Amino acid sequence: DTAVSQTPKYLVTQMGNDKSIKCEQNLGHDTMYWYKQDSKKFLKIMFSYNNKELIINETVPNRFSPKSPDKAHLNLHINSLELGDSAVYFCASSPKTGTGMAEQYFGPGTRLTVT
Amino acid sequence: QKEVEQNSGPLSVPEGAIASLNCTYSDRGSQSFFWYRQYSGKSPELIMSIYSNGDKEDGRFTAQLNKASQYVSLLIRDSQPSDSATYLCAVDPGGGADGLTFGKGTHLIIQP
Numbered sequence: 001d002t003a004v005s006q007t008p009k010y011l012v013t014q015m016g017n018d019k020s021i022k023c024e025q026n027l028g029h030d031t032m033y034w035y036k037q038d039s040k041k042f043l044k045i046m047f048s049y050n051n052k053e054l055i056i057n058e059t060v061p062n063r064f065s066p067k068s069p070d071k072a073h074l075n076l077h078i079n080s081l082e083l084g085d086s087a088v089y090f091c092a093s094s095p096k097t098g099t100g101m102a103e104q105y106f107g108p109g110t111r112l113t114v115t
Numbered sequence: 116q117k118e119v120e121q122n123s124g125p126l127s128v129p130e131g132a133i134a135s136l137n138c139t140y141s142d143r144g145s146q147s148f149f150w151y152r153q154y155s156g157k158s159p160e161l162i163m164s165i166y167s168n169g170d171k172e173d174g175r176f177t178a179q180l181n182k183a184s185q186y187v188s189l190l191i192r193d194s195q196p197s198d199s200a201t202y203l204c205a206v207d208p209g210g211g212a213d214g215l216t217f218g219k220g221t222h223l224i225i226q227p
Contacts, residue, residue, distance in 0.1 A: 033214050043159065043203065045214030055213045090158055102207065103149065104215060106158040 003027050004107035006091050012113045013081055019075045021110045025089030032074035033092040033104065034066060043090070049074055078112075086114045117142040119206050121218035129226050134191040136221050141185070147207035148180055149215065150189045152200045159203055163189060172196030194225045 004025045015017055025032060034046040048055045049064045054066065063079045078085060088109045094102035128134040136150075145177040147166050151159035163178040165171045165187070171178045177190040187206075191198055201222050205215040 002134045035214070040219070041153075041201065042219050043217040045216070057214070102147070103161055103164050104205075105161060106151075111157050 002108075004105055006094055006107040006110050008110060009108065010113075011026050012115065014115055015081055015083060017081050018079045019081060019112070020078070021089055021091075023074050023107055025072055025091075025093040025105075027093055027095075027105065029093035029095050030071065031094050031102065031106075032068070032098055033076065033094070034076050035090040035092060035106075036085075037079075037088040037089070037090060038107070044075070046076075046089075047074075062071075081112075081114045083114050086112055088112070090094070117145075117206070117208055117216050119204055119216050119218035121202075121204050121221050123219055124222040125224050126221055127224045127226055128194050130194060130196060132194055134194045134198065134223055134225070136189040136191075136202050136223065138187045138189075138206075138218055139185055140187070140204075140206045140214075140216075142206065142208050143182075143185060145185075145206045145208050147180070148187045149205040149207070150176075150178060150187075151203040151205060151217075153201045153203055153220065191223075196225045196227050199223060201224045 007022045033052040035047045037043045046060050067076045068074045091107040091108045092104040094104040120139045149174040150163040153159045165178040165180045175192045179188045203220045204218040
């Protein structure tokens, strides 16, 4: 069974469209994350979320919004897509935070291409 | 600005030798440190975590942490061609709630 899964694997869309990426984890973890890996392979945190708190990286445009229907899912909605949004988006999860020992496990990634 | 620095490489190591990967971080309050391996087109895979000063060994991998020098390293013994990948150093500044800060990765090539 896949621990952290994402759909779709590939997403090609035009500028201005709105799209969503879904993420599910079956590890029973409390915290989930979204990361963006750009063309230079630099991996950067976008959001972290548990059932109590959403932490947003201040550099993320408000066109991006995470939505969590339950503890096992964290979806990423992107409005008014721009060319610069093209990247690979990774979902990750970790056990309860606050211990300073929260190992994160990554999903397979979603390659988003905006044309 | 919390930063994690790695030499981007490529680092070329002969098969069977020891590969040594290094990482420095800027946030002195950082608590947890991780090494991820990423093959081209794949997701980051956790290979080592280390939380206290000293060495931690797991199979062919040894992670080393020196908080005073703000330095983390990864040693890969008996390097194999399958170890060829990008190795990402990641730092948890505290608690994990605000995600990991990653270095830009070191591209490791094991030459048969």
